[in-house]
Amino acid sequence: MKVLVAVKRVxxxxxxxxxxxxxxxxxxxxxxxxxxxxxxxxVEEAIRLKEAGIATEVIAVxxxxxxxxxxxxxxxxxxxxxxxxxESEEELESLNVAKLLAKVVxxxxxxxxxxxxxxxxxxxxxxxxMLAALTGMAQGTFASKIDVQGDKALVTREVDGGLQTVExxxxxxxxxxxxxxxxxxxxxxxxxxxxxxxxxVKTIEELGVSIKAHTKLVxxxxxxxxxxxxxxxxxxxLVDKLKNxxxxx
Amino acid sequence: MSIxxxxxxxxxxxxxxxxxxVTAALAIGGDVSVLVAGSDCQGAAAQAAKISGxxxxxxxxxxxxxxxxxxxxxxxxxxxxxxxxxxxxxxxTSGKNILPGVAALLDVAQISEIISVESADTFERPIYAGNAxxxxxxxxxxxxxxxxxxxxxxxxxxxxxxxxxxxxxxDAGLSRFVGEEVAESERPELTAAKVIISGGxxxxxxxxxSILEAVADKLGAAVGASRAAVDAGFVSNDMQVGQTGKIVxxxxxxxxxxxxxxQHLAGMKDSKVIVAINKDEEAPIFSIADxxxxxxxxxxxxxxxxxx
Numbered sequence: 001m002k003v004l005v006a007v008k009r010v011x012x013x014x015x016x017x018x019x020x021x022x023x024x025x026x027x028x029x030x031x032x033x034x035x036x037x038x039x040x041x042x043v044e045e046a047i048r049l050k051e052a053g054i055a056t057e058v059i060a061v062x063x064x065x066x067x068x069x070x071x072x073x074x075x076x077x078x079x080x081x082x083x084x085x086x087e088s089e090e091e092l093e094s095l096n097v098a099k100l101l102a103k104v105v106x107x108x109x110x111x112x113x114x115x116x117x118x119x120x121x122x123x124x125x126x127x128x129x130m131l132a133a134l135t136g137m138a139q140g141t142f143a144s145k146i147d148v149q150g151d152k153a154l155v156t157r158e159v160d161g162g163l164q165t166v167e168x169x170x171x172x173x174x175x176x177x178x179x180x181x182x183x184x185x186x187x188x189x190x191x192x193x194x195x196x197x198x199x200x201v202k203t204i205e206e207l208g209v210s211i212k213a214h215t216k217l218v219x220x221x222x223x224x225x226x227x228x229x230x231x232x233x234x235x236x237x238l239v240d241k242l243k244n245x246x247x248x249x
Numbered sequence: 250m251s252i253x254x255x256x257x258x259x260x261x262x263x264x265x266x267x268x269x270x271v272t273a274a275l276a277i278g279g280d281v282s283v284l285v286a287g288s289d290c291q292g293a294a295a296q297a298a299k300i301s302g303x304x305x306x307x308x309x310x311x312x313x314x315x316x317x318x319x320x321x322x323x324x325x326x327x328x329x330x331x332x333x334x335x336x337x338x339x340x341x342t343s344g345k346n347i348l349p350g351v352a353a354l355l356d357v358a359q360i361s362e363i364i365s366v367e368s369a370d371t372f373e374r375p376i377y378a379g380n381a382x383x384x385x386x387x388x389x390x391x392x393x394x395x396x397x398x399x400x401x402x403x404x405x406x407x408x409x410x411x412x413x414x415x416x417x418x419x420d421a422g423l424s425r426f427v428g429e430e431v432a433e434s435e436r437p438e439l440t441a442a443k444v445i446i447s448g449g450x451x452x453x454x455x456x457x458x459s460i461l462e463a464v465a466d467k468l469g470a471a472v473g474a475s476r477a478a479v480d481a482g483f484v485s486n487d488m489q490v491g492q493t494g495k496i497v498x499x500x501x502x503x504x505x506x507x508x509x510x511x512q513h514l515a516g517m518k519d520s521k522v523i524v525a526i527n528k529d530e531e532a533p534i535f536s537i538a539d540x541x542x543x544x545x546x547x548x549x550x551x552x553x554x555x556x557x
Contacts, residue, residue: 016511017380026381094349095358123376123492124361126349129319133350138423139319141346144486154427159342160440160495162487165427166318178479178493179486214358218371218384226518229539231530235552238524238542246522246539248444248501249468249557 001111038116077186098130250279266339288315399498442471451506509534
């Protein structure tokens with residue numbers, strides 16, 4: 001069984017985000033970029049499925065600018081067997097990403113597709129669910145456990161009230177939540193080896209998928225600043241302020 | 250405009266997130282219907298009919314919808330989407346699970362976690378963990394939106410909508426509910442609580458959260474945690490407040506032993522009053538707190554419980 005894992009190149013999660021002065025977006029020039037943290041968890045899970053003998057091949061796929069190949073090499077260094085880069089100079093909306101991924105799924109026929117539940121740039125939390133709808137595959141979103149049992153998979157999901165377990169018919173789409181696993185680091189020898197692993201580059205035209213713009217970004221602005229308040233000297237003063245000034249208790 | 254709101258409920262009653270979502274729908278304007286899909290969900294349907302501003306409640310009552318599995322909900326919602334201009338769901342784990350697939354099947358975008366309605370096709374939403382606000386215009390005929398519940402007030406419950414029963418049923422047969430582990434608690438849910446007290450890495454371990462519970466008992470508060478506390482294994486993930494956890498906006502938020510990582514602030518900075526208790530006076534949490542107390546939490550928190 002193949003496992004397809006999608007990875008997104010995003011701003012490094014440690015970088016302080018700055019909105020451009022013309023409100024056209026976020027300033028990404030000379031900013032450190034990295035693999036989206038939820039995608040790291042997805043890659044780790046795919047590799048563990050291979051180590052457990054459930055998956056036979058792990059294929060990493062990324063969509064976007066040429067530099068996405070850096071994140072694909074990272075996935076290869078972590079243990080993916082080969083990579084596919086769908087090249088696009090334009091930023092792709094989630095639905096268009098899902099359509100392109102659906103085409104890759106059709107070509108590769110994976111038993112499991114694993115994606116991060118959301119990317120830390122656009123915070124959309126939707127591509128995996130869209131891919132499930134487009135492919136007609138069952139979905140296990142916000143997964144904290146994936147247990148493949150023959151032609152079924154038990155997926156434990158992080159839901160608002162706690163945990164929910166669903167049984168899904170294979171093949172499935174899974175999206176990762178934080179507690180699914182703890183991603184490993186790539187070793188230097190594996191980073192070197194990754195350079196020789198196969199990485200196929202495809203264009204949107206080659207995939208034969210027609211895409212269009214569904215939204216227009218009107219403006220990006222900084223959030224309203226919250227003003228800091230005062231320091232209180234002790235608990236008694238705190239209780240007094242909450243009772244008599246803020247009137248919240 | 251004709252708007253469909255997907256209700257979040259537990260079959261017996263409507264979850265408050267549905268009420269916030271209806272308010273967002275009313276801000277768009279037009280006819281608002283609510284879809285209640287569940288099993289033995291007449292209680293929830295009757296309550297939905299009381300939501301002010303709702304004209305029609307559509308009820309799909311069948312075992313296939315008991316746990317609102319996405320695979321079964323999608324065909325139902327897509328069928329009911331005919332003639333609608335907007336489809337809304339709360340940005341809860343349930344809404345987030347279901348609605349993107351609806352958008353994909355309708356071949357339209359989903360605009361996630363809107364925090365304001367600028368016009369019928371333009372909405373604001375936070376990106377980069379709330380470090381930027383994007384104003385987004387939909388170019389699609391049907392707008393599919395999830396709603397950040399803390400950004401909209403709850404609709405009142407003094408309406409009288411008509412109830413329409415839907416007969417079509419789809420069990421896609423792809424997925425089956427196996428079980429759930431719901432955190433049993435006498436306390437209010439985090440996303441609905443008026444007061445929240447949260448602990449961070451400074452708590453040291455899970456047992457120490459009991460001192461927060463003593464304060465929570467006095468205030469009728471929910472207990473939350475930062476991602477650092479969850480990652481350290483102190484408490485379970487359903488307590489996590491932050492970009493990757495729950496987004497909350499209570500009247501009072503007490504952050505204990507929480508440094509104030511961007512990730513955490515994204516989940517609670519819209520709280521009305523923020524209190525921070527931390528022994529590190531340089532902690533970033535103090536820059537957004539209304540009341541800061543630089544103190545050892547193991548002394549200050551029990552003292553707080555005693556004085557309430």
